[in-house]
Amino acid sequence: NADLVGHEAYLPNTETWQVVVEAFGEGILTENDEIDRRALGAIVFSDPEQLNRLNAIMHPRIFDMIQARIDKLEKEGVEKVVVEAALLIEANWTPLATEVWVVTSNGNDVVQRLLSRNNMTEETIKARIDSQMPQEERVTHADVIIENDGDLGHLRERVETAWRERSPA
Numbered sequence: 001n002a003d004l005v006g007h008e009a010y011l012p013n014t015e016t017w018q019v020v021v022e023a024f025g026e027g028i029l030t031e032n033d034e035i036d037r038r039a040l041g042a043i044v045f046s047d048p049e050q051l052n053r054l055n056a057i058m059h060p061r062i063f064d065m066i067q068a069r070i071d072k073l074e075k076e077g078v079e080k081v082v083v084e085a086a087l088l089i090e091a092n093w094t095p096l097a098t099e100v101w102v103v104t105s106n107g108n109d110v111v112q113r114l115l116s117r118n119n120m121t122e123e124t125i126k127a128r129i130d131s132q133m134p135q136e137e138r139v140t141h142a143d144v145i146i147e148n149d150g151d152l153g154h155l156r157e158r159v160e161t162a163w164r165e166r167s168p169a
Contacts, residue, residue, distance in 0.1 A: 002085035102142035
């Protein structure tokens with residue numbers, strides 16, 4: 001999960017943490033010197049230039065961290081690795097993959113799901129969605145497209161079906 005790798009990169013006193021704090025100031029830190037992702041998000045999702053600045057810092061580092069994990073797993077004999085990354089295409093991480101799977105969903109459904117599980121306003125959610133590649137463009141990069149028009153169980157079923165179809169015994 002690329003988001004979790006990104007969280008690791010933000011750990012206090014790591015090289016990435018230092019670069020991000022230098023770029024955006026100590027105002028993005030909590031009392032414990034952790035990067036306050038909400039404070040940083042308020043900066044970058046309201047200013048495309050700042051978002052590009054953060055992405056230029058984070059994307060290459062996250063790519064390298066994921067690639068190192070894939071390399072380690074391959075050395076251990078693991079044949080297939082799934083990389084879950086909402087920004088796989090935008091971040092130019094497609095070299096990590098032999099196949100790109102894209103999950104599509106109605107925009108209103110996405111907003112409602114995020115409102116129910118994240119502590120963000122609808123305005124904040126829409127700003128984040130607007131900062132991403134449009135779904136119509138994303139699917140042009142996909143080897144597999146899965147429509148998410150139901151609940152999590154329904155999505156899981158569709159993903160598992162596609163996995164079985166593409167993974168001969």
